[in-house]
Amino acid sequence: MKSFLILLLVSSTHLFSQQLLTPSNITIDSKLIKDETSEAVWYADNAGTKIEVGSITTELKKLNKTDLLIRTTVKLKQAPDAKWTDSTIVKTANFEPVYHSSFNMMRDMVLKSGKTNVTGYYLDKKSQKKNNIDIPATHYFDSSSYPMMLRFSPLKENYMADLSIFDYNPNAKQGLIKAYILEVKKTDYEGKKVWAVKTTDDISDKTSFVTYYIDSESRKILKQDMDLGGRKMTLETIK
Numbered sequence: 484m485k486s487f488l489i490l491l492l493v494s495s496t497h498l499f500s501q502q503l504l505t506p507s508n509i510t511i512d513s514k515l516i517k518d519e520t521s522e523a524v525w526y527a528d529n530a531g532t533k534i535e536v537g538s539i540t541t542e543l544k545k546l547n548k549t550d551l552l553i554r555t556t557v558k559l560k561q562a563p564d565a566k567w568t569d570s571t572i573v574k575t576a577n578f579e580p581v582y583h584s585s586f587n588m589m590r591d592m593v594l595k596s597g598k599t600n601v602t603g604y605y606l607d608k609k610s611q612k613k614n615n616i617d618i619p620a621t622h623y624f625d626s627s628s629y630p631m632m633l634r635f636s637p638l639k640e641n642y643m644a645d646l647s648i649f650d651y652n653p654n655a656k657q658g659l660i661k662a663y664i665l666e667v668k669k670t671d672y673e674g675k676k677v678w679a680v681k682t683t684d685d686i687s688d689k690t691s692f693v694t695y696y697i698d699s700e701s702r703k704i705l706k707q708d709m710d711l712g713g714r715k716m717t718l719e720t721i722k
Contacts, residue, residue: 502644503661505622506579513575515635515702516551519543522722523707525557528715535560539718543631551575553631562588571628578632580625580649594625594651605653616651618658626650626686629662633695634702638678642667650686660685665692672696672705687712 520542526533537559544552550572557567567587573580580596593603599621605614624632626648646662662684670679676699683689696706707718 504624504644504646506574506577506624507622509577509632510637511575511577511632511635512637513635516543516545516575518545519703521703521720523704523718523720526717526719528717533717536716537561541631545575546572549574549576550581551578553628557587569627571625573625573628573632578624578628580623580628583625583627585627592651594649596620596625596649601649601651601658603651605651607653614653618649618651620649620659623647623649623659624662626660626662626684630682630693630695630704633664633680633682634697634704638667638680638697640668648684650684652686656686663689669699670696675705676700677705 520540522538522540524538525536527536528534537557540556540558542552542554544554546552551574553571553573555569559565559567565588569585570583571580572582582596583592583594585592588608590608591604591606594616595602599619601616601618601620603616605616606612624646629646629648642664643666644664646664647659648662649659650656651658662682664680664682666679666681668679670677678697678699680695680697681692682695683692690712692710694708695704696708697704703720705720709716709718
């Protein structure tokens, strides 16, 4: 009886534990990945009224047979001359991270993914304080690229998974943490069949949620609904 109970406990733990996705076990449909440029309008909700914050342009570009560039450029309506660009390079086959940089008016950051460590720097432009980065890390996705990775992953209703991700913030999380696919369901958006993929992560201590509406055929992200601790925002793709 004791052996049976132990076996039952182990089986139940396995049954209800979430799958941990990493580049070593993710399935990517690379045929769906093509060079493209898209633009989305960024809105904030103000008592039920949509206020335009700015726009985000996202570029996907295959650099060679193995590497994929993901570049986002943010334009803020209230600061049209401010520059905000994030660039991430991953392996096309499994989104294994290679490089990430983020340059905006507040800070500069560069991360390079090695076999066992992430190295680089973080420069706070206000204080001019520069942190050199050297953190042990293996088997993870870059926090900036996993939303894009969802587009090209196998999606099915009621699918749930945990993702191992790396994020760096000198005032909060540093190193390996998790993101979570909480729910996947079929729905309609502007006459198109889409996957609605609800996510959260440890960056926000699971207090922020983003739902991606992904075209079931083209796998393009048509819309994002964001609940950032009560503040609601949306990104609506216009081209």
